[in-house]
Amino acid sequence: MVEKRKKLLEVKHLKQYFNVGKSDEVKAVDDVSFDIYEGETFGLVGESGSGKTTTGRSIIHLYNPTDGQIIFDGKDISKMKSKEETLAFRRKMQMIFQDPYASLNPRMKIKDIVAEGIDIHHLVKNDAERSKKVEDLLELVGLNKDHSSRYPHEFSGGQRQRIGIARALAVQPKFIIADEPISALDVSIQAQVVNLLKELQQDRGLTYLFIAHDLSMVKYISDRIGVMHYGKLLEVGPSDEIYTHPLHDYTASLISAVPVPDPEYERNRKQIIYDPAGEIDHPENPRTLHEVVPERFVRCTDEELPMYQKRAAKFTK
Amino acid sequence: MAERILDVKNLEINFHTYAGDVKAIRDVSFHLNKGETLAIVGESGSGKSVTTKSLMGLLANNAEVMGGSIMYHGKDILKNSEKQMQNIRGKEIAMIFQDPMTSLDPTMKIGQQIAEPLIKHKKIEKKKAWAQALDILKLVGITNAEERIKDYPHQFSGGQRQRIVIAIALVCYPEILIADEPTTALDVTIQAQILQLMKELQSKIETSIIFITHDLGVVAGMADRVAVMYAGQIVEYGTVDEIFYNPQHPYTWGLLNSMPTLTSTTLEAIPGTPPDLLDPPKGDAFAARNPYAMKIDVEQKPPFFKVSDTHYAATWLLHPDAPKVTPPKEIVRRHQLFAKMTAHESV
Ligand SMILES: Nc1ncnc2c1ncn2[C@@H]1O[C@H](COP(=O)(O)OP(=O)(O)OP(=O)(O)O)[C@@H](O)[C@H]1O
Ligand SMILES: Nc1ncnc2c1ncn2[C@@H]1O[C@H](COP(=O)(O)OP(=O)(O)OP(=O)(O)O)[C@@H](O)[C@H]1O
Ligand SMILES: [Mg+2]
Ligand SMILES: [Mg+2]
Numbered sequence: 304m305v306e307k308r309k310k311l312l313e314v315k316h317l318k319q320y321f322n323v324g325k326s327d328e329v330k331a332v333d334d335v336s337f338d339i340y341e342g343e344t345f346g347l348v349g350e351s352g353s354g355k356t357t358t359g360r361s362i363i364h365l366y367n368p369t370d371g372q373i374i375f376d377g378k379d380i381s382k383m384k385s386k387e388e389t390l391a392f393r394r395k396m397q398m399i400f401q402d403p404y405a406s407l408n409p410r411m412k413i414k415d416i417v418a419e420g421i422d423i424h425h426l427v428k429n430d431a432e433r434s435k436k437v438e439d440l441l442e443l444v445g446l447n448k449d450h451s452s453r454y455p456h457e458f459s460g461g462q463r464q465r466i467g468i469a470r471a472l473a474v475q476p477k478f479i480i481a482d483e484p485i486s487a488l489d490v491s492i493q494a495q496v497v498n499l500l501k502e503l504q505q506d507r508g509l510t511y512l513f514i515a516h517d518l519s520m521v522k523y524i525s526d527r528i529g530v531m532h533y534g535k536l537l538e539v540g541p542s543d544e545i546y547t548h549p550l551h552d553y554t555a556s557l558i559s560a561v562p563v564p565d566p567e568y569e570r571n572r573k574q575i576i577y578d579p580a581g582e583i584d585h586p587e588n589p590r591t592l593h594e595v596v597p598e599r600f601v602r603c604t605d606e607e608l609p610m611y612q613k614r615a616a617k618f619t620k
Numbered sequence: 621m622a623e624r625i626l627d628v629k630n631l632e633i634n635f636h637t638y639a640g641d642v643k644a645i646r647d648v649s650f651h652l653n654k655g656e657t658l659a660i661v662g663e664s665g666s667g668k669s670v671t672t673k674s675l676m677g678l679l680a681n682n683a684e685v686m687g688g689s690i691m692y693h694g695k696d697i698l699k700n701s702e703k704q705m706q707n708i709r710g711k712e713i714a715m716i717f718q719d720p721m722t723s724l725d726p727t728m729k730i731g732q733q734i735a736e737p738l739i740k741h742k743k744i745e746k747k748k749a750w751a752q753a754l755d756i757l758k759l760v761g762i763t764n765a766e767e768r769i770k771d772y773p774h775q776f777s778g779g780q781r782q783r784i785v786i787a788i789a790l791v792c793y794p795e796i797l798i799a800d801e802p803t804t805a806l807d808v809t810i811q812a813q814i815l816q817l818m819k820e821l822q823s824k825i826e827t828s829i830i831f832i833t834h835d836l837g838v839v840a841g842m843a844d845r846v847a848v849m850y851a852g853q854i855v856e857y858g859t860v861d862e863i864f865y866n867p868q869h870p871y872t873w874g875l876l877n878s879m880p881t882l883t884s885t886t887l888e889a890i891p892g893t894p895p896d897l898l899d900p901p902k903g904d905a906f907a908a909r910n911p912y913a914m915k916i917d918v919e920q921k922p923p924f925f926k927v928s929d930t931h932y933a934a935t936w937l938l939h940p941d942a943p944k945v946t947p948p949k950e951i952v953r954r955h956q957l958f959a960k961m962t963a964h965e966s967v
Binding site (some may be wrong): 449452565 | 779
């Protein structure tokens with residue numbers, strides 16, 4: 304039996320299209336649904352361009368969805384009206400952006416970037432308290448307090464990414480969307496940042512949507528994982544099970560492509576090639592997410608379901 | 621012996637800042653053989669990007685080269701004028717930058733950006749250049765390329781932008797390709813595709829590649845040789861097998877030990893933070909975080925000790941008088957593999 308968990312975020316049939324009606328229309332996110340429970344880490348992996356960032360940006364309301372609903376903490380975010388409501392939402396949900404270069408204002412000093420949220424939400428009484436808070440945050444992410452009066456261009460890629468993390472943590476959010484937060488970092492600092500995110504989760508009960516390409520890291524940090532491809536969610540399930548026994552062929556190919564830090568292994572690697580041709584939907588018989596076995600979902604038709612159930616049966620017990 | 625296409629000697633680079641001089645590159649020497657892939661790995665902020673930007677003559681305004689030389693085709697690149705560099709850049713030496721968004725022009729269609737080096741360097745007429753741009757765009761895996769060639773950078777995902785940057789770098793078939801984190805923004809399947817593409821290009825036109833990445837799995841699959849950087853210096857270099865199976869510097873141990881595997885349950889980060897390069901330590905820069913550090917490590921900078929003809933490491937642990945230490949478990953496992961591999965070879 305699964306204990307009763309509180310849903311912090313519900314994404315319902317989210318569609319986010321760009322250039323609607325034009326020849327270059329993009330269905331960046333196409334009917335995606337999933338829930339994130341309070342205190343968990345939900346990992347989102349998948350092909351480049353499959354809609355992971357767009358999903359994150361829709362959740363934090365940087366876009367108005369083409370269709371579908373996003374419910375956060377019981378409230379439909381597209382129905383927020385008053386300024387207070389929006390401000391409260393902004394404080395509860397933060398995003399660490401994928402591109403550490405484009406997301407930091409080059410004209411602002413590090414301390415002002417980190418304190419942006421603190422200022423907007425009036426979280427400190429005076430300048431001394433503000434400086435102290437910024438210094439604590441910089442230290443928390445492994446930067447030096449001497450860095451606080453410098454500008455973004457004086458930092459390396461990995462250092463900038465940590466500035467973005469410090470900024471997100473500044474307002475003490477409940478929910479953080481981390482879009483590739485560690486791919487610009489070296490492995491040792493990756494380990495530091497991931498350990499930090501885990502610690503914060505334990506201490507403050509944070510909930511994460513963790514978007515990344517590094518599957519070994521996603522598996523390590525996530526409780527559950529969703530696999531995206533061409534704007535669709537193909538598979539959802541507990542991270543250990545997905546890794547050891549992927550149900551969808553695309554997931555299997557993704558896992559087989561993970562580089563291993565072992566030259567001998569790499570010279571003999573066997574990669575599973577995935578052919579997306581089978582994924583094309585027939586309008587009269589579209590695929591939807593089916594629960595194949597408890598907690599494990601695959602996008603398929605009613606006819607395909609037994610095949611996945613057979614696959615899953617091989618792994619259980 | 622392999623032909624050396626690039627030879628960097630005793631490079632020193634400072635950044636002038638109002639807080640003082642950041643000594644970002646401190647006596648770095650390495651070379652690149654024709655047709656090989658040299659991977660540079662190491663701590664964030666250790667100077668990987670700055671080193672390679674200096675090869676392109678693209679250092680920031682507040683940078684100053686304090687010493688050293690970079691020999692390319694018998695000439696010191698550091699003595700070139702900006703005009704001379706413009707003729708080399710993009711044509712003979714191309715770079716894939718770490719930050720795709722700042723290396724793309726937001727106001728220009730991507731097709732034009734890919735075609736431009738062909739028009740400028742190879743004097744190819746516009747229509748032909750666009751056709752070649754389309755080919756390379758397909759080659760890097762952009763779907764619906766015929767339509768999307770007319771789109772602007774902001775209309776693409778992070779990974780797609782990175783592939784466009786890769787297309788621009790490859791379109792002139794450069795002699796040297798410098799790839800700074802070229803695939804970190806890509807998913808593993810596209811990454812495999814791009815790495816394959818780079819390898820093919822390499823065997824076709826003997827491109828020499830300098831590959832910067834944090835992903836040691838990618839290094840294992842791509843590199844012929846590896847250089848490990850820490851705090852503005854190279855601390856160890858060798859063939860890919862020597863670095864992965866017979867690492868000697870405690871920093872290299874720490875790196876290999878912090879990798880998650882698909883079965884890890886804890887992550888071993890290297891504790892502490894790197895030194896402040898405004899005032900770098902005088903001994904081994906890694907000493908403060910090194911559990912194996914000895915007294916001499918804080919007093920004196922270690923020279924390179926020879927491990928093999930191709931493998932050198934700057935750590936006092938290799939001094940004949942140094943005590944024998946036991947590396948972390950994962951490293952011992954790798955050393956044992958190496959012993960087996962070399963025993964095999966000498967039979
Ligand atoms: N503003 C936009 N206008 C037009 N198309 C867009 C826009 N933003 C994103 N897209 C397209 O939507 C799709 C999904 O993009 P998204 O950035 O969500 O992908 P992603 O999964 O985050 O990829 P990556 O792993 O490469 O970052 C891509 O095909 C992209 O080109
Ligand atoms: N314009 C600048 N002004 C001052 N310091 C700088 C400047 N550019 C880089 N630095 C410093 O030089 C050092 C080396 O930076 P570099 O970008 O080469 O690091 P890196 O090894 O590429 O790191 P990453 O893996 O994070 O990209 C860093 O400590 C950085 O703070
Ligand atoms: Mg993205
Ligand atoms: Mg760099």
